[in-house]
Every structure is written in C-alpha cells, then in structure tokens.
Amino acid sequence: MKYISIGTKQQSVSLSEGIFKGLSDDGSLFMPEDIPHLGNDFYASLSGFSLNEIAFSVLRPFVEEETDDTTLWQMVEETFSFPIPLVNIHDNINVLELFHGPTQAFKDVGARFLSRLMSRLHPVRDKKMVVLTATSGDTGGAVAHGFHKVPGIEVVVLYPKGKISPYQENQMTSLGYNIHAIAVEGTFDDCQRLVKQAFNDRELRKDVAVTSANSINLGRLLPQMVYYFYGVADIQRRLPGTEPVICVPSGNFGNITAAVMAYRMGLPVKRFIAATNVNDVVPRFLKTGDYDPRDTIVTYANAMDVGDPSNFPRLYYLFENNLEQLRRMFSADIITNKEILETIQSVFQQHNYLLDPHSATGYLGLTREIKNDEVGFFVSTAHPVKFVEIIEKVLPGEAERLKKEFGADTALQGGTEHMPVSYKSLKDKLIEL
Ligand SMILES: *Cc1c(COP(=O)(O)O)cnc(C)c1O
Numbered sequence: 001m002k003y004i005s006i007g008t009k010q011q012s013v014s015l016s017e018g019i020f021k022g023l024s025d026d027g028s029l030f031m032p033e034d035i036p037h038l039g040n041d042f043y044a045s046l047s048g049f050s051l052n053e054i055a056f057s058v059l060r061p062f063v064e065e066e067t068d069d070t071t072l073w074q075m076v077e078e079t080f081s082f083p084i085p086l087v088n089i090h091d092n093i094n095v096l097e098l099f100h101g102p103t104q105a106f107k108d109v110g111a112r113f114l115s116r117l118m119s120r121l122h123p124v125r126d127k128k129m130v131v132l133t134a135t136s137g138d139t140g141g142a143v144a145h146g147f148h149k150v151p152g153i154e155v156v157v158l159y160p161k162g163k164i165s166p167y168q169e170n171q172m173t174s175l176g177y178n179i180h181a182i183a184v185e186g187t188f189d190d191c192q193r194l195v196k197q198a199f200n201d202r203e204l205r206k207d208v209a210v211t212s213a214n215s216i217n218l219g220r221l222l223p224q225m226v227y228y229f230y231g232v233a234d235i236q237r238r239l240p241g242t243e244p245v246i247c248v249p250s251g252n253f254g255n256i257t258a259a260v261m262a263y264r265m266g267l268p269v270k271r272f273i274a275a276t277n278v279n280d281v282v283p284r285f286l287k288t289g290d291y292d293p294r295d296t297i298v299t300y301a302n303a304m305d306v307g308d309p310s311n312f313p314r315l316y317y318l319f320e321n322n323l324e325q326l327r328r329m330f331s332a333d334i335i336t337n338k339e340i341l342e343t344i345q346s347v348f349q350q351h352n353y354l355l356d357p358h359s360a361t362g363y364l365g366l367t368r369e370i371k372n373d374e375v376g377f378f379v380s381t382a383h384p385v386k387f388v389e390i391i392e393k394v395l396p397g398e399a400e401r402l403k404k405e406f407g408a409d410t411a412l413q414g415g416t417e418h419m420p421v422s423y424k425s426l427k428d429k430l431i432e433l
Contacts, residue, residue, distance in 0.1 A: 001062050003030040003218060006317045015066055016121035019114070019219045022212050029314050030218055035264040036061045043266060046229065047237040051080050054233065055226040058265070062222050066121060075116040079109060084227050086234040086377060089353050093367055094244075094377040096231040099356075103141035103171050104383035105303070106255060109227065110220030111139075111146030117219045118211070119150045129209045130430055131155045132198055134191035137164050138303045138382070141171035143213045144179045154433045157181045158191040158426075161418065167386060167408045173416055180433070186421040197423045198430065208430050215254045216310050224258035225265070231377055232267055245376035247273040247366035249358045250332075251304030253282065254311040255379070260318050260330075270374060274332040275365030277301045277340070282312060283332035289323055300340050300390045301357040303382070333365035340364075345394040354391070354398055356384040 003018040005011040007028025013021065018030040042057060049057070055076040056069075063072055082100040089095055101108030115131075122129060131153055133143050140157040147155045157172055161183035172181035184191050198210055213220070228246065235242050246269055248256040256274050263269045276283055277299040285291045293308035319326040335343075343360040347353050355363055362378030370376045384391050384398075385406045392399035402408060419425045 001065060002033045004033050005029070006031050006313060015063055015117075015218065019117055019121065019217060020209075020211050022214070022217055029216055029311070031314055031317060032062060032261075035261060037266045039266075043268070046233045047240070049233060051084060051226070051230050052076050054229045055080050055223070058226050058229055058262075059222060063117070071120060075113060075120070078116055079112040079223060080226065082108075084230055086231055087353075089347070089351050089363070092370060092372070092375045093363070094235065094375070095353070095359070095363070095380050096227060096234075096377050097380045098227060099380055099383040101142075102145040103138070104386055105138045105142060106224070106227075106379065106381045107138055107142035107215075107220075108145065109223050110215075110217075110254075111142040111213065113223035114213055114217055114219035115143075115147040115150045115153070119152055122152055127207065127209045128433065129153050129211065130433065131213050132158075132195055132210050132430070133213050134158045134188065134195045135164075135172075136160070136188040136302070137168050138386075139213075139215070140164075140181065141168055144172045144175055144181060147213075148175050148179055149177050154178050155180065156426075156430065156433075158184050158194060158419075160188045160191055161185050161416075163188065165386075165389065167388070167406075169416070180417065180429070182417045182419045182429070184419050184421060190421045194421070194423055194426050198426060201427065204427055204430060208433075210430070214310075215252045221254055221258055221261075221311075221314075224255055225262040227379070228259045228262040228269075229267055231379075232269065235375060235377065236268075239375060242375050243268040243270040245270045245273065245366065245370055245374050247275055247362050247369075247376065247378035249301065249304060249362040249365075249379070249381050250274040250276055250282070251279070251306040251309065252311050253309040253315050255381070257311050257315045257318070260315060263329075264318060272330045273365045273369050274330070275361035275378070276332060276334055277304050277361060278334060278336055279304065279306055280332075280334045281307065282309060283334050286323075286327060286330070286332050299357075300337050300387075301335075301361055303358060304361070331369060333361075333368060335361040335364050341390075341394050344391060348395055348398065354384045354395075355380070356382045356387045357390045358382050358387075359384075 005024030007026045098106035296307040359380035
C-alpha cells in the first residue's frame with residue numbers, strides 16, 4: 001500500500017514515511033492510494049470473528065509491505081487488549097463503549113497502535129527519537145500511556161499549567177520511564193508554539209529525531225477503523241443482516257473518517273451522523289455549501305472544541321470532494337451545552353446509563369435522526385469520570401460516586417516538572433534526554 005497526498009496528489013510514500021512525516025510536502029494529508037474491499041467471505045463470517053481477528057484482517061492490507069504477519073499480530077494484541085462492548089440503551093439505540101483503555105478515551109486505540117508502529121519502523125537508529133506533543137487534555141494522556149515503556153522512544157508532552165483537570169494531569173505525570181510530562185507556565189497555544197519551533201529547528205533535528213503523534217497521523221487513523229467493524233459484527237450477531245446507522249461525536253473528524261474508511265472497505269452501514277458541539281463548521285457546510293472555519297468556542301464537550309477540523313479534508317476526499325455525494329451518506333447535528341446537560345440527566349434518569357458530555361452529543365445526534373425501522377449505535381468516546389465536574393452540574397450524587405470509585409479528587413501523585421514559555425528550556429530538555 002502506498003499513501004498519497006490528497007492535495008496535489010503529487011507525492012506517494014510508504015507507511016513509515018507517512019507516519020514519520022505527518023504532513024505531505026505540499027502541506028496536505030496522506031490517504032491510502034486505494035481502499036481494498038475485504039471480500040464477501042470475510043463479511044459472511046464477520047459476526048463470528050474476535051476483536052483481534054478483525055483487527056488483523058482490517059489492518060493487514062495497510063501495513064503488509066513493512067511488517068510481517070507475526071509482527072502485525074503482536075501489535076494487534078498489544079493495542080486491542082481491553083474490551084469494546086456494545087450496550088443497548090433502549091429500543092434501537094446502542095452504544096459502542098470505546099473508553100475501557102488505560103486513559104479512558106477512544107484515543108488510546110490510535111495512540112497505542114501508532115507507538116507500536118513507530119518503534120518497529122523507526123528508520124534512524126543512530127539518533128535519539130522523541131515524540132513531542134502539546135495537549136489540552138485527552139491527547140496527552142493517550143499518547144503518554146500509548147508510548148509508555150515502548151523501547152527506543154522518549155515522549156515529551158507539554159500542557160498548560162493549571163489548565164487541565166488533576167485527573168488528566170495524573171494520567172500523564174504518574175508514568176515515569178520514557179514519559180516526560182511538563183507543565184508549561186502559559187496557555188495551550190504557547191505549548192503548541194514551542195512544539196512547532198522544535199519541529200522547525202534544523203540544528204536540533206541533526207541530533208534528535210523529533211516526531212509528532214497528533215490526530216492527523218496515519219498510524220492513529222488506521223486502527224480506529226477496527227472498532228466499527230467490531231460494532232457492526234456485534235449488532236449482526238443479535239440482528240443478522242442489519243446495516244446500522246452510526247453516530248460519532250466529532251471534533252477534528254478523525255474518528256468518523258475512520259468509520260467512513262471502514263464503509264469503503266465494504267462494511268455494511270446505512271449512513272453516518274456526525275454530532276458536534278457548537279463548533280459547527282461541518283454541519284454548516286452540509287447545509288449551506290460554504291466551508292467557513294471559525295475561532296474555537298469553549299464548550300462542555302471540550303475535546304471537540306475545534307474551529308477548523310484537521311481531518312475533514314480526508315473525509316471529504318472519501319466522497320470525491322463532492323457535496324451531493326457527502327449528503328447522501330452523511331448528516332451532522334449541532335448539540336448545545338444546555339442539550340448536553342439535559343441529555344446526561346435524562347438518559348441517566350430514564351435508562352440508568354451515565355454519559356460523558358461528548359458521548360451525550362452522540363446519543364442525542366442518533367436519537368434525533370434515527371427512524372423507527374432503523375437500528376443504530378453511537379460511539380462513547382470517553383468515560384464520564386474524566387468529565388466529572390460537568391456531570392456534577394446535573395447529577396451530583398453520581399459525580400460523588402465516580403470520584404470515590406476512581407479517586408478523581410485525589411491530589412497529584414506524580415509530581416510535576418515545570419517550564420517557562422521558553423524555547424531554550426525545551427531545547428535543552430530535548431538534548432539532555
Ligand atoms: C478527541 C475526542 C473527540 C473527537 O474526536 P475526533 O477524532 O477529533 O473527531 C471526541 N470525544 C473525546 C472524548 C475525545 O477525546
């Protein structure tokens with residue numbers, strides 16, 4: 001499999017080049033040159049396969065030129081080592097729970113697979129390799145855990161001091177070994193600026209191979225296809241022949257792009273719904289045809305606070321950059337903060353199911369759009385304990401219970417490393433690792 005840049009379509013690279021470069025030379029994204037259909041035999045047996053068997057079959061065409069089957073099997077076992085259950089909430093509404101990994105968010109799947117790929121495909125053995133990333137919460141934890149103790153790779157995560165929840169901070173700072181989580185005395189934008197400076201520093205890059213693990217990385221995108229196959233397999237075990245409607249809480253639109261890639265591989269899906277918060281550039285685009293990115297608005301579903309979704313060009317490319325094609329298979333729903341709170345409260349009271357703010361947008365998007373004769377699932381992207389301060393606003397008793405059960409109100413355990421907003425400090429740190 002080769003990967004092409006979707007901008008000029010001039011550049012074609014191997015998987016390992018795509019992973020270590022991130023962006024193509026024309027500044028656009030890489031996509032697989034073609035997306036293989038898995039064949040009728042595979043789909044006839046789908047509901048009988050285990051999660052690991054599905055993962056192996058789905059990922060193999062994308063990695064087989066650079067990894068042998070034994071290695072792929074190991075990477076699959078290391079990545080998908082937690083359950084991904086499909087739970088019925090009521091009637092035709094189901095949830096695929098993606099939050100049973102180490103940092104309790106779906107990003108664990110992508111981060112774990114990417115780390116395994118990077119450590120096995122690492123091209124420059126003579127240089128120290130550092131994964132450098134800035135985070136406002138979920139990504140940092142998933143990347144830190146994903147790369148924890150992975151041989152040959154050091155990880156530096158920058159986060160804004162005092163601006164992430166103690167629970168999220170603990171997930172990054174308590175690990176040790178090759179993980180260096182640093183509280184920067186500034187904002188998230190300051191952290192991102194420092195990271196960019198390091199990527200552009202040629203002198204540094206002579207000695208240190210700095211690479212990124214952000215959500216546009218192919219190594220994160222590809223494994224996210226797997227759980228959509230698994231969710232459809234599970235629905236079909238219960239209701240043979242069903243083509244479900246799938247709803248995905250979306251921010252950068254990477255997760256839902258993976259879902260549409262699965263569909264292009266032949267996965268039976270009726271249609272897709274993207275649920276967004278009021279950062280609504282994609283829903284507006286579907287309605288008006290104008291793609292008009294805006295400044296980011298802060299919401300209760302803050303991992304989806306994205307004004308200009310970085311993966312949307314990939315999604316559009318899968319529909320041949322044609323709005324009519326996109327509209328045939330794809331709709332989008334905007335969910336406000338008020339609706340997020342109402343949904344968390346009412347779904348708990350009526351169905352005894354506790355949603356986090358992101359998953360609440362998925363539930364509401366699906367229930368608004370689904371028809372009586374359809375079956376659907378939305379993906380639950382985070383465990384409610386990660387956003388307990390939002391749950392507290394409507395279900396204080398549940399918030400209390402979560403805090404006790406998960407120790408979410410305990411003080412920091414890992415001790416924190418601090419850094420001023422100074423590129424020199426970061427550079428010294430990267431060199432001395
Ligand atoms: C990252 C994230 C999302 C958004 O996923 P995208 O792939 O960026 O669309 C949704 N929910 C949670 C909890 C997340 O961490």
